[in-house]
Amino acid sequence: MNAILRHPSITPAKLDDIEYAIASIQRCKKLINIIFLFNLIYSHPLFFFFFFFIPLSHFHLYMLSQPKPLISDSVEA
Known part of the structure; x- marks a missing residue:
């Protein structure tokens, strides 16, 4: 390399x-390494568990805890 530069x-x-x-x-190269690292993290099975399953279950429990409207409330008299 030095011979080329001289x-x-x-x-x-x-x-x-x-x-x-x-x-x-x-x-x-740094950008490719960062992309590879993110790809490695996102492809890990625990990523799915922590970032998809747990929030989905929390949302489901939240929706179950909400009061449910009666059918007669939604029908205009």
């Missing part, structure tokens, strides 16, 4: 482009 055809502008490209690749 080549006479590499100008400072090209060197800046190369450094920018390397930095972009490193940012992409």
Whole structure:
């Protein structure tokens, strides 16, 4: 790599482009690692249990605890 960067055809502008490209690749690698980590967390079975089943059961218990309207209340006389 150092031999390439010391080549006479590499100008400072090209060197800046190369450094920018390397930095972009490193940012992409970090983003890919973050996406992979989220994918790993979301594909875990406990994720489904904690973020879907428990809130759904709480909502169901909440709905069961609400007073139910009588059928005669919803019919206009």
